[in-house]
Amino acid sequence: QVQLVESGGGLVQPGGSLRLSCAASGFTFSSYAMKWYRQAPGKERELVAGILKAGGSTNYPDSVKGRFTISRDNAKNTVYLQMNSLKPEDTAVYYCNAVGRYLSYWGQGTQVTVSS
Numbered sequence: 001q002v003q004l005v006e007s008g009g010g011l012v013q014p015g016g017s018l019r020l021s022c023a024a025s026g027f028t029f030s031s032y033a034m035k036w037y038r039q040a041p042g043k044e045r046e047l048v049a050g051i052l053k054a055g056g057s058t059n060y061p062d063s064v065k066g067r068f069t070i071s072r073d074n075a076k077n078t079v080y081l082q083m084n085s086l087k088p089e090d091t092a093v094y095y096c097n098a099v100g101r102y103l104s105y106w107g108q109g110t111q112v113t114v115s116s
Helices: none
Strands: 002-007 009-014 018-026 033-039 046-051 068-073 078-083 092-099 104-106 110-114
Touching: 009 078, 018 033, 018 092, 018 110, 033 068, 033 078, 046 068, 046 078
Parallel strands: 009 110
Antiparallel strands: 002 018, 018 078, 033 046, 033 092, 068 078, 092 104, 092 110
């Protein structure tokens, strides 16, 4: 079965760093673009990072540009989100999303809390 399992979330102080991982199985990982989304309570889900199938080309909204970096290791079927200079407004559940030509898959999410 298809699985996307996020890990690496937790509590971090403002200005700190965290690296999220998303381990994929049950589908051809290298055929899918990968994205990270986040959703805070009462807020709309928002895209925070995207990466193409072979890596290389990435995109970020202005809110995280320069602080977040998405990367992938197709040999390990894993996508990462490196988060630096974290702010309280980064607090949310972060979701891994695999986007194929016909199908998309979602992980269960991992909580990131930025607080002093």
